[in-house]
Amino acid sequence: MAKISQRTGRGGGSLALACAGVMTLGVLLPLLMMVTISLNPDEQDIMVSIGALRSFIPEVVSLQNYFEVWADPAHPFLRYLGNTLLITGLTLLFSILFNSMAAFVLAQGTLRIRGPLMILILASLAIPAESLVLPQLIMAGWAGIIDTYQVQILPGVANAMSIFLFYQFFTRLPKELIEAARIDGFSFFQIFRYIALPLSKPVVSAIAILQFLEIWNAYLWPVMVTRGPEHRPLSVAMSAYFSSNLQSWGNIMAFAVSMAIPAILFFLVVQKQFIASVTSTGVKG
Amino acid sequence: MKIKLIAATCAIVCAGSSHAFADAITAWVIDGESERPYFEQLEKAFNAAYGAKGTTLKVVPIPGYNSAIQAAVMSGGLPDIIMLDGPNMANAVWAGTIQPLDDLIDSEIVDDLLPAVKEQGTYGPDGKLYQISPYDSSVLLWGNRKLLQEAGVDIPKTVDQAWNRDEFRDVLDKLSKVKGVQWPLDLKLSYGNDEWLTYGFAPFVQSNGGDIIDREAWKAEGTTNSPANIDALTELQTWFNKGWIVPASGGDNKFYGEKSAALVWVGNWMWAAHKRGLGEDLVLIPAPSFGPKGAKTPNGGWGWSVPATSKNTADIKLFLNFAMSPEQVAAYADTTGYIPSRNISVPLSKLYGKGGEGELFVEEAKCCAVVRPVYPGYPVITTAWKTAVLNIFTGKTDVKQELDTAARAIDQDIEDNSGYPPFGK
Structure with a gap:
């Protein structure tokens, strides 16, 4: 804050602080309302107060809505949580592994068509993911993997943005380092495995956070390829609360908070690396 | 022995097969x-x-x-x-x-x-x-008995006694003067760009002799933008502009939660919420007769x-x-x-x-x-109609212009699909 004041003068600093405050409130208020409603077991009270100022301030603190959501036999929350964790975890693992490998080949390999390949990959970023849903769905039908974990994992593995971020990092690796490894007898894969990949931790964190949220909150694809509760993720399960005209806002908000907690925890775990990645990109880029 | 073994195996398989x-x-x-x-x-x-x-x-x-x-x-x-x-x-x-x-x-x-x-x-x-x-x-008018009584309004009990348009307007006018009533009527604009805008609003034009499409010729021009439709929706738009109707931004709970709306036009799915919110004050009122065809309801x-x-x-x-x-x-x-x-x-x-x-x-x-039109092009019909109604209830657009646009969009789709054969043959 002191630095902002020095640069912009006291008035400018106050303005920046006010703007930051307003923006922070804009982000936090809906979350506060979500938590407040989730803690209120009285549905009638929620209906009366929703949208009013007091729906942002917890007056009652009860975990009843949470217990109802977690113990609902029609919607086994723990099963859905397990499904979502499995799908997100495996997609992230395979995505980081294969995309980093692809990027390393493109950045440090000897393929002649590296340039055109990279252009093609970057061009694919311009294609809206939704436009690929139909062909992917038909292919999944042919492969006979509808309503499985595989169908929810495979489409998320190859990711052009991940390849691009890894590529950017790997092209900046010092040539001397790669050369030294070669002289020491490292194979191309060993250079990737023991030198490039460990050095790319900040990129891995950035990709993990960005892709985690994308997979965790995915709705369109899972709703089209899942049927029963066996492979259903949290995002699809939550939509059941909106399929009826009888909506229980306390339970909806408790479900939403319960769904958000793992994402927040994940961010807290990897945030240091993520910020380091963003900072280093900012300084060098 | 071998035969016995085969027979036993068959018996087990057959026994299991009745279940399998x-x-x-x-x-x-x-x-x-x-x-x-x-x-x-x-x-x-x-x-x-x-x-x-x-x-x-x-x-x-x-x-x-x-x-x-x-x-x-x-x-x-x-x-x-x-x-x-x-x-x-x-x-x-x-x-x-x-x-x-x-x-x-x-x-x-x-x-x-x-x-x-x-x-x-x-x-x-x-x-x-x-x-x-x-x-x-179905849909009807749900009322807050206490507020209606304060306004001195007679509450009809059967479809025969349904309010006509003039009576309905008069009721809303009286309710608008009751203390605590911020909006006399909630038409559930809070549902947003939803099927509700077709389901819930078509009865007003149908009661007035209009419809959302000609169900024999399957043509929108002349029906979707008919004078009867324009008249009914203009009346509702006027009410909206007078501040008698809860705006979309007003949210869902003005009738049963805040009780700042005295009447709501909505379907039977709101039973539980309305009962919970109003208890003994809840009163069911037949759909209004908005024109010469009498009361109409969706289904x-x-x-x-x-x-x-x-x-x-x-x-x-x-x-x-x-x-x-x-x-x-x-x-x-x-x-x-x-x-x-x-x-x-x-x-x-x-x-x-x-x-x-x-x-x-x-x-x-x-x-x-x-019944809403049983027609293959219904998804386009309802989308065009919903868009028109949504725009009309911003209060600033011309009703005829909106319905003309809807009619053109519907007819264009029917033409693009060659009249959805075997319809139109």
Whole structure:
């Protein structure tokens, strides 16, 4: 804050602080309302107060809505949580592994068509993911993997943005380092495995956070390829609360908070690396 | 010894096979909190009745139902039985997705359906039934008795006594002067760009002699933008501009929560919320008569259909007749708050039977329900209509201009699809 004041003068600093405050409130208020409603077991009270100022301030603190959501036999929350964790975890693992490998080949390999390949990959970023849903769905039908974990994992593995971020990092690796490894007898894969990949931790964190949220909150694809509760993720399960005209806002908000907690925890775990990645990109880029 | 071993093996296999080859049928259903207890009951009751005879039922509630059905049509893998929303039935028939039910359901059940429910499930070109719903829906005016009494308003009890347009306007004017009433009427604009804008607003124009499309020529120009439609929607827009109608930004709870709206035009699905919010102050008022055709109400909802790919017709027939039995239809009504679709089930329902709180809904469903167009191009019709209504209720646009635009969009789609043959031939 002191630095902002020095640069912009006291008035400018106050303005920046006010703007930051307003923006922070804009982000936090809906979350506060979500938590407040989730803690209120009285549905009638929620209906009366929703949208009013007091729906942002917890007056009652009860975990009843949470217990109802977690113990609902029609919607086994723990099963859905397990499904979502499995799908997100495996997609992230395979995505980081294969995309980093692809990027390393493109950045440090000897393929002649590296340039055109990279252009093609970057061009694919311009294609809206939704436009690929139909062909992917038909292919999944042919492969006979509808309503499985595989169908929810495979489409998320190859990711052009991940390849691009890894590529950017790997092209900046010092040539001397790669050369030294070669002289020491490292194979191309060993250079990737023991030198490039460990050095790319900040990129891995950035990709993990960005892709985690994308997979965790995915709705369109899972709703089209899942049927029963066996492979259903949290995002699809939550939509059941909106399929009826009888909506229980306390339970909806408790479900939403319960769904958000793992994402927040994940961010807290990897945030240091993520910020380091963003900072280093900012300084060098 | 060898023969004995083979015989024993055969016996075990055959004994097991009666179970292994028991017919299991699967039904996909909408996954809503109000419907869930009914479907759980349906599965249990069916399996108790037919499980021992070799037919079992698995009911699978599907969240995001429409997307899931569309996906299953494209990727294959539709179950034996599905639920379809009434207005989407014609499009599914036209696309060849579902098969007729005439041979799969007893004719006495079909004959006993409420007229509008039967009409909703019948496809015009071949006159066959493709969807059968255990329930019907309707809309009426729900009132806050206390506020109405403060305004000195007479509350009609039957459809014959329904307010005409002048009386309705007068009621709203009186209510607007009552202390505590911020908006006299909630038309549920808070539902946003939803099917509600067709379902809930078409009755006003139909009561005034209009409609959302010409149902014989299947042409929008001259009907969608007819003087009757313009007149009815202009009246509603005027009310909106006077501040008599809750705006979209007002949220959902002005009638039953804050009680700052005295009347609300909405369907039977709000029973629970309204009862909880108003208790003894809740009063049901018949749909207003907005013009020369008298009171009109919308109808329709989800019903059973059978995919064209389903082969196990004997068991499907067993299921459909069971699900549409008088007791099951009444159970659906009492569990979900919807109106029983069969005349025979009405007296069995606690809510809608003689003296039940929902008697007025049944009266409306019988006398005044108008089915939304059973036409393959309905998705485009409703989208164009919804857009027009949404724009009209910003209060600033010209009603005729909006309806002209809607008519052009509808006719263009019909032309693009060569009149959706066999319609238009």
